[in-house]
Amino acid sequence: MKQTQKNLVALLALTAAAAGLGLYAWYGVKEPDTREAERKQVSEQLFAAPEAGAKDEDGKAPPAPVFTKLTVKASGGTTELAREKDGTWRVTSPVSARAETAAVEAMTSTLASSKFSATVEEAPTDADLEKYGLKTPVFSVTATASVGSPAREHTVTLHGGIENTFDGSVYVRREGDPKVYAAPGAVRWSLDRDSFALRTKEFLGPLEEPSLQSIEVKAKANAYLLARDTGGTGWRLVKPVAERADEVKVADLLTALKEQRALSFPADSAEARQKLGLEAPVVDARFTPATGEPVRLRLSQVTEGGETKVYALREQGSQSLLGEVPESALAVLDVGVPELKDKRVLAFRREDVKRLVFHPGGGAEPIAVARVTGTDGGAGVWEVESPKQGKAQHFKVASVLGSLDTFKASAFGEAKPKSWAKYGISDASRGAVLQGADGKELARLWLGNEVKDKPGAVYARGSGPDVLEVSATWVELPAKVEDVLEAPPSPADGGPDATAAPTP
Structure with missing residues (x-):
């Protein structure tokens, strides 16, 4: 290439670069500024x-x-x-x-x-x-x-x-x-x-526990019937066994149902129910309230395109709702008797207890304390009746009673055993008896041998018919009368043996 040609190429390149810079200045700076000026702040x-x-x-x-x-x-x-x-x-x-x-x-x-x-x-x-x-x-x-x-x-x-x-x-x-x-x-x-x-995704609820009278469930592994206690507060298992039911567990089941959120809402039809397996459900439950229509809940499990999906159908009267739910929803109601049974060791109302008899075991003399109503008609105070008499340590007795009220089993053992003796439980065992105002026994606790391979656990017998495994340290029962008897004032505190001050 001749020198003149080289010079011409260089000139053209410089001209193109200058044009590019001009375009950049216009489009990169000037035009955005113009557009920004046109965007009026409001x-x-x-x-x-x-x-x-x-x-x-x-x-x-x-x-x-x-x-x-x-x-x-x-x-x-x-x-x-x-x-x-x-x-x-x-x-x-x-x-x-x-x-x-x-x-x-x-x-x-x-x-x-x-x-x-x-x-x-x-x-x-x-x-x-x-x-x-x-x-x-x-x-x-x-x-x-x-x-x-x-x-x-x-x-x-x-x-x-x-x-x-x-x-x-x-x-x-x-x-x-x-x-x-x-x-x-x-x-x-x-x-x-x-x-x-x-729209809300919580469509399995609301199922308000206080309004329900019965809950019947037929699931893959378990089936049961729960009914409201005659008192209207607690629950009892009717099938497959007749037992007190765990009120907290029942409430937790209903809460867990309410927390299940729909992933989608397919169109509901007879054909869709058949296709999704709801005519032969994995879980079929009925919730009957005190007033109004029962709620029927069906859950099915199907495989679609190699993927497992769970569907739920909620029906109440003429209203029905179909939704896809997480797979975990299948397990919410599929629980066994051990989970549903009341784990409280003793069934009583704390306010009904007027007398406590503690049995230290080992042939030691029982310790009896009774609630004495005050002259002002208040809640009263606890007094030791035997083997000595005197004012009881109110906080100590109240603490023991509170522990007995909240005492729960960690596990269930043999159901309705023919012999309690093999668990170290007899009339001479360590325990406590709770009595009402008329002397009627409200509840009784027996504590037995240690549970093998479970440190800190002992066998117990409570208000139910089954052997229980409980914490050995949950409740500290008095072993001697001094554990609950309030000590008299010492001489230094002006007790009966204090030397009288001289008369001035």
Whole structure:
């Protein structure tokens, strides 16, 4: 290449570089500055009520809007919600269901408090709307609220577009207003919600324990019937055995059911129930309340495309609801008798106990204490009756009684043994007897031998018919009368043997 040609090539390269720098200066600096200048900063509420920013005659701001209706269009569907008289929200379309409280509160809070951050276009063209995702909105929310004082209804419809990938904001338009605004990205997160997101996932409950009278379960490994005690507070096992039931365990079962959250809500039909195995369920349970229709709950397990799924059908009267639930839901009600049986060692009411007789064992004399009502009609104090008489250590006796009330077995042993002696339990065993005001025995505890290979555990006999394994240190029963007898004042404290002070 000749020198003149080389010079020409170099000149052209320099010219191109200069042009590139010019274009960079325009598109990289000048044009963004121009666009930024066109984005007018604004601070206007999304839900702009006519009284926004106004003050009443006392100079106070108007009350916050109280939302009563919401219509949300997102993910190709429309969800309608209404506020109930008690303040809760309910999905009214496309289904009737309780609303997901957190999702609705996030939506109403965003509508009431969030503001546009900038005006992007004052008079957008169709091409502009297409660019911002607002020609066919990504989501729309129509919100009706009670505003102002005196209160009146006001409705606002917002349309959301695409996300600005530069700062995460979302393009928004308000119906009746031609402008395109920018709003914080959190606005899209709160408002762009489909029907599944807006309805509650806790559909197996509510099953309020105090209102139920019976619970019948047929599961894969276990079947049982629980019935309310005649007193109306506790529970008892009716089948497969007749035993006191663990009230805490029953309440925990119902809580665990309530906490199961739906993964999806398939369309319910006779064909769908058959296909999903609900006509031959793995778990079939019936909850009968004191008033109203029983609740039937069926759970099935099927394999779809190599994946195991669990479905639940909740029916009450004419209402039914089908949902997919986690696989762990199958095990919630499938529990055995040992888990359902009451693990309390003694069944009694603490306020009924008026007398305690402690048996130290080993042939030692029993220690009897009794509650004596005070002259003021109060709760009374404890006094030692035998083998000595005197005022008892009130806190000590109350502590022992409290320990006996909360004493629970760590495990169940032999059911209804023919011989208690092999467990070291007899009438001469260490233990305690609890009596009522009429001297009637309310409960009795016997403590026996240590449990083999379980340090710190001993065999026990309580209010039930079975051998129990309990902690040897849970309750400290008095071994001698001095353990509960209040010591008399010493001479230094002015006791009976103190030397009388001389008369001045």
